[in-house]
Amino acid sequence: MPFELHTWGPAFSLPSIDPDCLAAIAYLRLTLPADTWVLIPTSDTSISPTRDLPALKDGDVIVGGFQNIVNYLARVLNGEWDLDSPTHFPSPLSRADIVAFQSHIPTHASPLLSLLLYLTPKNYSHATRPAYTPLLPWPVQYIIPPQRRAVARTRCEGLSVQGEELDDDDDDEDGRRMRGGAGAGLGGGLIPDALRGGSGGATGQKKTPTVTSAVQTHISGPRSVVSSLIDTLCIPLTTLLSSSSSSSSSSSSNNSRNDKRHHYILPPSGTNPSTIDCLLLAYLSLLLIPSLPISFPQETIRKKYPLLSAFVERGVRDIYAGETIVGEALEGRTTEGGLPWRKPGVVGAKMAERMIGGWVGEYIPLPGFGSGMVLHGGEDNMKVNGEEGEVMPLRNSSSKNFMFPTVMAVTTTLAAAVVGVFYYGAGVVNEKEEKQKRLEDMGEAGALFKGLDFGGGGEARGRGGEVGVEVDVDVRGDGAG
């Protein structure tokens, strides 16, 4: 029975819309023989014990999360499928590097991805949200993207830049980049974009009026923050990549560029893939490949780090088997040498039902379960298939996002009820109907408000009508005079 890799569905011509899923796909592609695994584009996180995709199903065992999948596969066949094993990387320092960069790439790339794909309003509404549409059944497509966006927002909390700030038109950005190009030659990647206008002017290659450049610098404030985020992510990676490629080109044949063999990031030779390659390819391809309305971060990376973008192009071609066509992948159509797509077992309304059913279990807090979101113990990040039907009540970080609309709805209803009581009450007075409407007559809401003193209610109820009449007369007097 083949391994089943459940991932978020394909988008932007990539095999998945989620970086961790892309990393897991790359890992399986690099380790497992082609006919031993299938790739299932689903959106149903309830299958995973960590409530997050990717999830790997091996018979009765399900493992959730990229790192857990890597650990599991390494364990299953005594390290044969472990990319980072000591046999591949005998130097302890390079194994330490693997651990460090495994943390570096997600740490610094995921805020960038969140900003670019989810928090920049134009990109979100014109690219990311539409990309989710074919992946999700009907009602769920209105729920998942905002939910993922909220998660992205929490990931960007500490940043000094808001997605909305990146949302201006690209025209002035183009002009800025032209000027930046002049400085790029001598300053290279060291000069932040915001300062480039000045440096170009100083060398006399391209003079810009001082005021304009000052204004431009001011405008590009959030952009220079993004640019420094990119530098923090990319400088160590590009250094690592260049050190491995230089040593490999000296050791291997001279036409290494046309070499069919993939070029991996870690020294000494760049011939052995590691989990860093998977993560780098996953995160950077998702940063670079989508065509977005606001695209200056992508262009910055392409311009300043050509090695990395070349790495991504090679990776998409060799590991992801070129462009993924979303419709075909979702139908489970595979081509020779391509990814082993398979149609998810549960689709359409059934999937929606299952996802919504899962949430009902998840978002209704039941007393007595404590912190259900915490997974304890070594075997808990796997689960055995038999328990799958059991609905575990979970508290979830995004439950706030679901509580908020609920609270709003209740508040609005109550507000409407209050207004209704007043309005209806005033109407009775104006029409001078003798029948006294009492709060008790108004059903449950009335009973609820009976205890409160609303002027017309409580002890003053008896004179309520007279008060109303006085107000009425006053108003008329004003209007007539």
Add this chain to the structure above:
Amino acid sequence: MPQDANTASQGKAQPRPKARPNAVSWPLFTTPQPIKRLFDKFPLYTYPPNELPERTAQHRDQNVLYLFTGDDGAHRGLPSFNPGCLKWQAYLKFRNIPFVTVSSNNHASPNGALPFLLPASSSASPLDVPSPVSSQRIQRWTQDTIAKRKGKKNSSNLSNEELKHEEPGAEATPLTEDSTRSDPSDMRYEAYLSLLDHRIRNAYLYSLYLAPLNFNAVAFPLYIAPSTTNTLVRLSLAHQLRAAAEGELTKQSPRIDVEAIYQGSDKAFGALSELLGDEDYYFGERKPGLFDASVFAYTNTLLDEDLGWRDFRVVDGLRRYSNLVEHRERIFEAYFE
């Protein structure tokens, strides 16, 4: 009607000169002489101005670092029990910046987080206070201060004695800590720093706030008990702290995978130990730098036996790497004793 308008305008115009503040023409508003003489005697006695409250501005001529520490620890300059504070405390010590520590809490900070530094004020006026330096800007401030000190020395030819105070690595440090240098050690700088700021921090957060044994034994006496004696407030503070930790850990995945967090920190300590190797300090420097401070911030907090850890999962992961333990002891002996 025109008359009316006229009188109205007159009526409006007339009171104006009377309302002038210095006009004394209208006797009704002048103070009668006896009463004026009586009130001229006031104030009968002027007290000297009040002293400022005991806890404020005691050390205005010194740099003051506000951080999480006990009152006793603040006087003796003991290491803070909060890694975020200890990192900068150690860094300032490494850079030979004289400062005193003051026990504080997040509510006192201008940006809501400790630590922050109040630079020494040169003027005597209590109103002329230099603006506080938040933790993100302490490194820049330190470099500026060192540069200023050096500039002064060059211009006025100070004695050799003071030059000795100058740290040897001062010129090299800004380069080392600037991530833009293309050098293998620098390529590692950011990557390994992310291990501390994420893998180890997550394990630390989980083990301190969410592991039940440790929360009651360590976090409660350190963070909650000193702020209040009210049980209800304590409960609410405890809840807030734990919820904040939980929120931090669920940013990356919807459920907290405890085993993965602990495995991550074990691996991270292994990698950090490998990076340190047989050297005294990271990246082969002769003096510890910001990276050493970041490592020390966690290793000292985890290895401090006075804190009374009960759940040793993270601590055990650290103890396996003897060079990390020695690195912590080396720094502790050189700078905190």
